[in-house]
Amino acid sequence: MAAMGNPMVRMASHAKKGQIVEVRSLIMNPMTTGLSKNKAGKLIPAHFIQTVTVTFNNKPLCNVDWSTAISANPYLAFKMRAEESGTLEMTWKDNTNGVWSSKASITVA
Amino acid sequence: MEKMKRRKFLGISAAGVAAVAGSGVLMPAIANAANVAGWPAAAFDAKALDAAMKDSIDTTSVKVSPKVHLTAPTIAENGAAVPVTVDVDHPMTADDYIESVYLYVDHNPTPLASAFHFSANNGQAYFQARIKMAKTDMVRAVAKTNKGVLMASKPQEVKVTIGGCGG
Numbered sequence: 514m515a516a517m518g519n520p521m522v523r524m525a526s527h528a529k530k531g532q533i534v535e536v537r538s539l540i541m542n543p544m545t546t547g548l549s550k551n552k553a554g555k556l557i558p559a560h561f562i563q564t565v566t567v568t569f570n571n572k573p574l575c576n577v578d579w580s581t582a583i584s585a586n587p588y589l590a591f592k593m594r595a596e597e598s599g600t601l602e603m604t605w606k607d608n609t610n611g612v613w614s615s616k617a618s619i620t621v622a
Numbered sequence: 623m624e625k626m627k628r629r630k631f632l633g634i635s636a637a638g639v640a641a642v643a644g645s646g647v648l649m650p651a652i653a654n655a656a657n658v659a660g661w662p663a664a665a666f667d668a669k670a671l672d673a674a675m676k677d678s679i680d681t682t683s684v685k686v687s688p689k690v691h692l693t694a695p696t697i698a699e700n701g702a703a704v705p706v707t708v709d710v711d712h713p714m715t716a717d718d719y720i721e722s723v724y725l726y727v728d729h730n731p732t733p734l735a736s737a738f739h740f741s742a743n744n745g746q747a748y749f750q751a752r753i754k755m756a757k758t759d760m761v762r763a764v765a766k767t768n769k770g771v772l773m774a775s776k777p778q779e780v781k782v783t784i785g786g787c788g789g
Contacts, residue, residue, distance in 0.1 A: 533745040546754075548731055563658040575740050577749075580666040582727060582735035584703040584752035591738070594714070594745030606658040 517541050520615035522603050527620050528595035536567075537590045540605050540613060546581035562587060562607045570599035595621045665734050671726060674734040675764070678724050679772060684764050687773035692763045694778050701755040701782035708763045708775070710747035714740070720747035721768045727753065728760045728777075758782050 520540040528534050540562070547559030565577040574593060593601070598621045604614040657663055665677035672682045693707040710720050719742040725735045735753045747765065755761075759782070763775040 544754075546731070563661040569743065573741065575738065575744055577739065578661055578666070578737040580732050580735055582730050582732065582754050584754055588750070588752050590748075590750040592744055592746040592748045594743055596743070608656050608658065610656055 517543075517611070518613045520603065520605060520613045522601065522615045522617040524593070524601065524617050524619060526618070527622065530596060530621050532595050533592050534595050534619065535590055535592050536601060536617070537588070538565075538603055538615070539586065539588050540615075541586050542605070542607060542611075544581065544583055544585040544587060548581075560607065560609055562605050562611075564606045565589060566604045566606075567591075567601065568604075569593065569601045570597070571602075574601070595619060597621055662737070665737070666732055668732060668734065671728050671733040674726060674732065675724075678734055678737060679764055679766060681772065684772045684774040686776055687765075690763055690765050690773050690775040692761065692775035692778050694761050694780050696779070697781045697783065698755065699783055701757070703752045704755050704761075704780055704782075705750065705752050706761060707750045708738075708748065708765075710765045710773070712747060712765070712767065714742050714745050714747065716742045717768075719744075719768050720765050722766045723747060723749065724764045724766075725751075725753070726762050726764070727755055728762070730754070730756050730759070755780060755782050 518541055522538045524536040525534045542562050544561045545557050545559055549557055551557050559581060561581045562579055567574045598619060600616050600618045602614055602616045606612050665674055668674035668677050675682045689711040691709040694704060698704040708723050712720050720740050723738045726733045727735055736751060738749050740747050760777040760779055762777040765773045
């Protein structure tokens with residue numbers, strides 16, 4: 514299994530005020546459903562990211578709830594209106610108490 | 623750092639734990655016990671599309687609106703990672719914005735795949751993610767405004783080819 518976690522957040526480092534920028538993110542997680550079996554015929558337990566929360570300058574921006582139907586090593590892209598310079602932080606939580614977070618900064622002119 | 627090591631260890635040992643526990647009945651109970659606070663378990667655990675829609679948006683029929691754009695491939699070579707993009711043509715101002723977008727796959731074991739909750743500061747109700755699809759199926763997105771108005775995308779069929787080389 515690939516290493517877990519390793520969260521990444523990417524977005525433009527500079528933007529004009531009011532511009533809508535795309536934020537892209539990736540994290541390593543097996544996202545198993547709990548329905549499939551391993552080679553020995555035993556069920557592989559569900560292990561997946563359930564929530565992703567995004568804040569900008571510590572204020573909530575958006576959040577996502579996920580089911581097991583999201584692919585392994587989930588990629589997520591969304592948009593944000595750049596109104597002020599600051600730091601965007603994403604936090605992923607999985608169903609086995611795993612928590613990861615990553616940040617990206619933007620300078621708004 | 624300490625935490626990361628622990629995660630890694632848990633991940634590697636997950637298969638071993640399954641073998642020890644042995645029982646398929648026991649495992650889901652353990653998984654549920656660790657659900658993240660606020661995660662809507664009822665909607666995500668629903669086994670049929672109608673139930674999943676009822677639990678997430680409280681209705682099973684939503685009018686299709688040309689404002690909700692769902693982009694998915696017509697043929698997916700790999701049902702384990704189908705790229706899906708949802709884009710809603712709707713203003714994103716403080717008093718009128720898209721609050722949530724729900725994504726469903728009709729016949730997946732649990733049809734509700736994702737629930738994205740926006741704020742006006744997102745500027746655009748847009749997201750891209752990769753989803754799993756058990757078989758050739760319909761994908762649909764439902765957007766909800768902060769006033770509770772529901773709009774559905776045109777359902778899109780994605781053909782999932784199994785064992786083929788892109789055929």
